[in-house]
Amino acid sequence: xxxxxxxxxxxxxxxxxxxxxxxxxxxxxxxxxxxxxxxxxxxxxxxxxxxxxxxxxxxxxxxxxxxxxxxxxxxxxxxxxxxxxxxxxxxxxxxxxxxxxxxxxxxxxxxxxxxxxxxxxxxxxxxxxxxxxxxxxxxxxxxxxxxxxxxxxxxxxxxxxxxxxxxxxxxxxxxxxxxxxxxxxxxxxxxxxxxxxxxxxxxxxxxxxxxxxxxxxxxxxxxxxxxxxxxxxxxxxxxxxxxxxxxxxxxxxxxxxxxxxxxxxxxxxxxxxxxxxxxxxxxxxxxxxxxxxxxxxxxxxxxxxxxxxxxxxxxxxxxxxxxxxxxxxxxxxxxxxxxxxxxxxxxx
Amino acid sequence: xxxxxxxxxxxxxxxxxxxxxxxxxxxxxxxxxxxxxxxxxxxxxxxxxxxxxxxxxxxxxxxxxxxxxxxxxxxxxxxxxxxxxxxxxxxxxxxxxxxxxxxxxxxxxxxxxxxxxxxxxxxxxxxxxxxxxxxxxxxxxxxxxxxxxxxxxxxxxxxxxxxxxxxxxxxxxxxxxxxxxxxxxxxxxxxxxxxxxxxxxxxxxxxxxxxxxxxxxxx
Numbered sequence: 001x002x003x004x005x006x007x008x009x010x011x012x013x014x015x016x017x018x019x020x021x022x023x024x025x026x027x028x029x030x031x032x033x034x035x036x037x038x039x040x041x042x043x044x045x046x047x048x049x050x051x052x053x054x055x056x057x058x059x060x061x062x063x064x065x066x067x068x069x070x071x072x073x074x075x076x077x078x079x080x081x082x083x084x085x086x087x088x089x090x091x092x093x094x095x096x097x098x099x100x101x102x103x104x105x106x107x108x109x110x111x112x113x114x115x116x117x118x119x120x121x122x123x124x125x126x127x128x129x130x131x132x133x134x135x136x137x138x139x140x141x142x143x144x145x146x147x148x149x150x151x152x153x154x155x156x157x158x159x160x161x162x163x164x165x166x167x168x169x170x171x172x173x174x175x176x177x178x179x180x181x182x183x184x185x186x187x188x189x190x191x192x193x194x195x196x197x198x199x200x201x202x203x204x205x206x207x208x209x210x211x212x213x214x215x216x217x218x219x220x221x222x223x224x225x226x227x228x229x230x231x232x233x234x235x236x237x238x239x240x241x242x243x244x245x246x247x248x249x250x251x252x253x254x255x256x257x258x259x260x261x262x263x264x265x266x267x268x269x270x271x272x273x274x275x276x277x278x279x280x281x282x283x284x285x286x287x288x289x290x291x292x293x294x295x296x297x298x299x300x301x302x303x304x305x306x307x308x309x310x311x312x313x314x315x316x317x318x319x320x321x322x323x324x325x326x327x328x329x330x331x332x333x334x335x336x337x338x339x340x341x342x343x344x345x346x347x348x
Numbered sequence: 349x350x351x352x353x354x355x356x357x358x359x360x361x362x363x364x365x366x367x368x369x370x371x372x373x374x375x376x377x378x379x380x381x382x383x384x385x386x387x388x389x390x391x392x393x394x395x396x397x398x399x400x401x402x403x404x405x406x407x408x409x410x411x412x413x414x415x416x417x418x419x420x421x422x423x424x425x426x427x428x429x430x431x432x433x434x435x436x437x438x439x440x441x442x443x444x445x446x447x448x449x450x451x452x453x454x455x456x457x458x459x460x461x462x463x464x465x466x467x468x469x470x471x472x473x474x475x476x477x478x479x480x481x482x483x484x485x486x487x488x489x490x491x492x493x494x495x496x497x498x499x500x501x502x503x504x505x506x507x508x509x510x511x512x513x514x515x516x517x518x519x520x521x522x523x524x525x526x527x528x529x530x531x532x533x534x535x536x537x538x539x540x541x542x543x544x545x546x547x548x549x550x551x552x553x554x555x556x557x558x559x560x561x562x563x564x565x566x567x
Contacts, residue, residue: 029408031491051492051525052532077495103410103490104435107466132517134551135433136415143433150434154466 006310007223028100033128036166043196065194102129130165173198214326217244219309222318232294252337380441392478407488409462412516415550421452441467470496479507518547
């Protein structure tokens with residue numbers, strides 16, 4: 001096998017990985033908090049949130065980090081009759097459905113759910129606005145129990161029900177994991193990388209999924225000898241590594257605001273990591289990192305990667321360096337995200 | 349040979365469906381709709397037979413109608429409405445003899461079940477609810493305005509009766525949100541921008557009194 005064949009192979013693998021998208025459809029009454037929920041899951045403001053009603057005339061679509069969310073319009077309304085609904089919105093193609101409710105169950109939701117069951121589709125009930133669940137003199141546990149009974153009765157079977165509050169950030173981890181558990185292996189990785197972590201466990205899941213991605217990107221960078229590393233006798237593709245860094249920052253929720261906040265952390269080690277994460281994101285910064293690792297890197301056979309990226313690249317010095325550089329950036333990102341998450345969990 | 353089998357299959361399927369239909373959810377739903385219609389007809393008769401200010405409380409399921417009635421009357425309304433987080437806590441669709449009206453002092457209230465659920469479709473309310481037999485109609489809106497709310501409101505407006513637009517769960521909204529919500533609701537309902545939206549919270553008790561005042565101080 002030549003290095004060119006290997007490079008082609010890696011490109012193909014990366015493309016395949018890029019094409020893996022998790023598509024989630026949300027349905028439920030206006031005002032049940034679907035947009036807020038999407039923003040909470042992605043950890044970015046992708047959907048407009050407002051107290052005003054905008055009549056959904058088409059399905060609203062949001063995509064970020066390989067996760068696709070579609071906010072379906074009312075089922076069986078004048079604009080969207082039941083007969084043509086499934087075809088029009090290509091319902092069977094979705095990986096998973098979230099029925100979002102914040103009050104009581106509506107006819108349209110119950111009916112649409114029944115149709116999904118016929119298609120063997122996974123549907124999770126999200127009782128949002130958990131903070132609004134209140135009744136004079138009744139304990140919250142009792143109210144939750146009643147809610148579960150009510151939904152089960154309407155659904156006609158046992159189903160997954162998650163209580164969430166976008167105001168208090170509760171239940172979001174349970175939802176993250178419930179969705180994760182209901183996806184295929186390939187999609188799980190995508191989900192773990194894209195969905196915002198609300199628990200340390202999920203953050204570890206995210207790191208594991210990212211590690212696999214780092215291997216592919218590092219191999220691609222090594223296979224494409226575009227930019228010589230000064231002082232070392234090899235060339236790699238800087239652009240691919242910088243793109244990898246950007247993806248890592250995005251997957252771990254390290255946007256500019258979060259990083260500048262961490263730069264002023266009272267923990268010196270964290271402040272340094274935050275500074276580095278910003279610095280290495282530039283070509284100049286990346287060069288510093290590359291030089292440091294290239295002096296230490298040794299050609300050694302990464303035998304476990306051979307089946308994935310091929311003998312020629314796995315055995316090369318370039319891959320030894322890019323993999324180290326990628327993993328070191330991932331490590332830093334993980335530590336920073338962990339710090340943010342710990343702080344948030346503590347403040348609760 | 350094949351067509352003989354397929355005809356046989358059709359016959360079996362047809363017979364099967366006749367037997368199954370007797371207990372299918374569809375027929376249960378039809379029966380519920382029928383009972384709901386009976387009750388709405390009875391409501392009209394009862395209203396005509398009673399005197400006193402008549403008030404209907406209408407809204408989505410879970411909007412907080414029953415709690416509003418309970419809180420407005422300081423728990424003194426008779427009978428006390430059924431409150432619950434479950435869908436159709438107030439139910440007119442399973443018992444043709446169920447209680448439809450409640451009383452408090454001289455007032456007669458109809459705590460109408462939330463429309464747009466499987467057993468209380470909005471279409472039946474739109475077709476047969478006697479809006480014109482009430483003196484005051486209160487529309488309770490919880491979150492965002494639904495198309496069913498708009499359709500019900502058009503009926504309320506057409507009836508020419510006095511009406512109040514209220515927004516429940518006010519404890520979830522700050523002042524800025526309230527302004528935006530009021531503006532949105534009155535625009536969607538084609539009301540003048542100055543039309544008040546009464547905010548109230550069953551949880552904190554805020555605004556409950558002003559809803560009752562709005563009913564009782566009328567002419």
